[in-house]
Amino acid sequence: MSKFGVLIYPDFSLQEITCLTSALSVWFGEKIDFIASENREYKSEEGLCVRPSKTTENANVLDYDCIILPGTVNPLPALYDEKLMDFLKTGTDADTVFAAVSSAPLLLAKAGILKGKKFTAGFFMQMTEVFPFIEKENFVHKGIVCDKNVITGIGMFFREFAKAVLRRFDYDIGENFMLDKPEHYSEKELEFYWTEEEYREFLEELKEFR
Numbered sequence: 001m002s003k004f005g006v007l008i009y010p011d012f013s014l015q016e017i018t019c020l021t022s023a024l025s026v027w028f029g030e031k032i033d034f035i036a037s038e039n040r041e042y043k044s045e046e047g048l049c050v051r052p053s054k055t056t057e058n059a060n061v062l063d064y065d066c067i068i069l070p071g072t073v074n075p076l077p078a079l080y081d082e083k084l085m086d087f088l089k090t091g092t093d094a095d096t097v098f099a100a101v102s103s104a105p106l107l108l109a110k111a112g113i114l115k116g117k118k119f120t121a122g123f124f125m126q127m128t129e130v131f132p133f134i135e136k137e138n139f140v141h142k143g144i145v146c147d148k149n150v151i152t153g154i155g156m157f158f159r160e161f162a163k164a165v166l167r168r169f170d171y172d173i174g175e176n177f178m179l180d181k182p183e184h185y186s187e188k189e190l191e192f193y194w195t196e197e198e199y200r201e202f203l204e205e206l207k208e209f210r
Contacts, residue, residue: 003064013072013155035059068100094149097169100150108150109135
């Protein structure tokens, strides 16, 4: 099993990473650490409040196989969060895979993790003029770009972003990852049953609530 961490910061996008985190946790049983610079509630783009399971003070980039960075409509608070940036900078020469979507490659660029690597992003192009740490010559205008230990994606391609990360870690996700269409199924195929053992476990669990 691999070890995954998700960075959270103000206005982070759950929608851009939940295909990935759901597959990791529900399909493949991976435990995910949610890491922030402070132990407090952070409100997502969608208005949901999330509290981290770890802070950057008690987490180490080198302990993770993959660090996932969601996009944010407001990247400046994260970009100028010294604790968060110091945490990322410790991974500059690490083998850790960094997976950043939408505006999040901006954070990797400032931390030096994108240095010399091809990448894509969903931030506005004027930012390449404002921030000298962005290597504009390495910006590739594609939906998903993988270079060495970095996977970057544009937010609208969140499913493809999830696929790229999952395949990097050799998870079996088939050919139609999260693309099933309801009209392709018969009524019989849409009936769901537990195994006998799962049913017994459910009945035992139900006793606690009655």
